[in-house]
Amino acid sequence: MSGHGTPTPMLSRKSGPLKGEAQVPGDKSISHRSLILGAMSVGETRISGLLEGEDVLDTAKAMRAFGADVADLGNGEWVVYGVGVGGFAEPAQVVDCGNSGTGVRLIMGSMATTPITVTFTGDASLNKRPMARVTDPLALFGAQAYGRAGGRLPMTIVGAREPVPVRYRVPVPSAQVKSAVLLAGLNAPGQTVVIEKEATRDHTERMLAGFGAEIMTEDTPEGRVITLTGQPELSPQVIAVPRDPSSAAFPVCAALLTEGSDVLVPNIGLNPTRAGLFSTLREMGADLTYENLRHEGGEPVADLRARFSPDMQGIEVPAERAASMIDEYPVLSVVACFAKGKTHMPGVKELRVKESDRIDAMAKGLRAAGITVDEGEDWWTVHGRGFGDVPGGAVVETHLDHRIAMSFLVMGFATEKPMTVDDAGPIATSFPIFEPLMTRLGAVIEGV
Template identity: 45%
Template sequence: MTHAQSRLTFTASGGERLRGRLRVPGDKSISHRAVMFGALAEGETVIDGLLEGEDVLATLAAFRAMGVAAEGPDSGALRLAGAGLHGLGAPAAALDMGNSGTAMRLLCGLLAGQAFDTTLTGDASLTRRPMRRVTAPLAEMGALIETAEGGTAPLTVRGGRRLHGIDYALPVASAQIKSALLLAGLYAEGETRISEPAPCRDHTERMLAGFGYPVRREAGTVTLAGGGRLTATPVSVPADVSSAAFFLVAASITPGSDLILEHVGMNPTRTGVIEILRLMGADITAVREDVVGGEPVADLRVRHAPLHGIDVLARLVPLAIDEFPVLFVAAAAASGETRVTGAEELRVKESDRIAVMAEGLAALGADVTATPDGMIVRGGRGLTGGRVHAHGDHRVAMSFAVASLMARDAVVIDDCANVATSYPTFAAEARAVGLMLAEQWHTPEAT
């Protein structure tokens, strides 16, 4: 029974306290890029700590379909025999990216420089998500990408195009757009220069440098020239701070909790969730700090602390964009009012995360108001429990599981199968540290 053929329901009944040590799975953003750059490098790349979630496996399957030999993954270990920048071959069929917007958008840039045509498709959620934000600037570089009506997938990327570098100012702080243009820039004549309105994830720039590709980084800009080469290098993927965020919030809101999250990626473009929680009063301490493969890491110790509402600083919004579903849960637990603005990007994620979280939290008894670009949460009321819908969004499903820790009754969460895209072991690991969480699969005939 595959996830495409079945539905998963979580029943979360809270927990008395969260204790122990936990290493959450590898960082999804870094895992995607490690597969891509390893496939394009010259030589063998060995990756450890790879996230074996469905999104990353879709990226790996795409490169296998284009002729890249891979051994694994096995317990996070993967070997890639790199094909070089010009060694990929035409796939026999469309590349299915499943639920992964990162894979689809980054591959648009990479495939724009190939000699062959490629079609990219995905699941129902992915084929509703906007792609013109990537295809339009790629067209300025000379790419030809055909979209469905409305600018969505399926996408057909035409090969054999002559690309040229551009100087492009991102309209929004988006690592996916930036990365797609940089990947196209590898194949372009001249320089590609990207400027960003606010800091966003810089894993692509860090990893390009790690694979020996010259990249210039200045305040708010990144520049590279086409025509270089990538040289294979080992990659160690840190634990995903986006996955750790669920447990940072869970332990913060549950009396008696004392939890250590091991080897978490502490890239400064990703730690907005930690800073926001600390501003709300969370007790989070970083220990055993290190740098692994150019990425800072640390163990995080989080203990229960009373949270209070804040106005989330605008500069922190792009640094925590994926963590807002669970931050809304933290806000519901906090005393006073929390206001989030400037987060309209949440409306075009795997679901409309503003609408879905507001609807679900309200159904559980929270006092929330959705706004066009964020949410107002009047916290401290506690939750009643009840039934909510994750709308196939992995981060929404896990956030409502965390919300059960402050609910009087059980929280039943429908449509959770896509948790496997980023955190396939979430339920088991949540139970291991003290959250009461049951899973039930349903075939379509039973729903």
């Protein structure tokens, strides 16, 4: 499945019990960062369990363009021979980041304090997304950005010749912005400080420490303060990428909604800055348990067992939880349709500027499937009908957004009438094995 070619319509229909193990791909956030920090270290970094979706493969190509030697050894095993902090070469061609907002923003940060000039582009979806939230703080280091109206791609970044450290307060909770600033701070002298009012996913901080950077995090009255000492020599690492909680969300939610289901999703990362969905589902009354809790590579990991849960209730999702589950709201809204009562989701303005306007896209699709949805600029409410009373039968526009596509296909496993998405191709950007994995569990997905 490809999000860049001819549309691939797909249909899902009411399915029998989902049973078995769902071996979801490696964590996308950690995969991106493993490649980038491997390229910025000196020596050989070995990575196992890398997510080999299009987004991450585009980041691997970008690191090669910057001069790192990135090799695919097969079966999710990769090796990166890095060029060191400040060692990036100027790419000979435009760097195409495909559909990946995470990839392009992290890569921009990683090169912004090196005196090279790089032009970035992406697919139709990525080229609509605003980049000023990243280029504005990068300008404080001395980098310059020249893009289309509204700060959109294609965009050329001229890296700072004499970078200066910055102190930056992130205006809206965003792990991408925070990470871009920290990566830029690696090649700036002195200390770069990032302040976030609400904690966001902390993979970058954990991995920087693992690669040998001097980084300190402190919770203060003004928020979470992260201090990075610039110009370290990063040491190469051996990284085992845990499996992606954002991908795990789909088989987990499918099992909760599909009668008779019992699905185990092993080796899932449960970093507290990423696990908000699972906490929310349990509060709704989902039969979701953690087994074999452990730590791997500095990250908490567990096996998740999800069973059919016909008696879930709508809840008020705490706004402060949004940063820990921002990518999971589309599929949560699907679960909310099958719960009894209202599920209110505040503090989610970030969803307006993802691969699509996810609030608008989900609201339109859910309404077409017979669900009442209220929405505002930074909130939405789904009026659940309870299990067995969700009509379905809609054809949904996905707007080149992989999570919209997967969410509505999950919905179709439990609706009275099938659900159709206009293009399942973008699913390949993050979860290339989604269709065969769900089919093996017992789900019914068909090409149209």
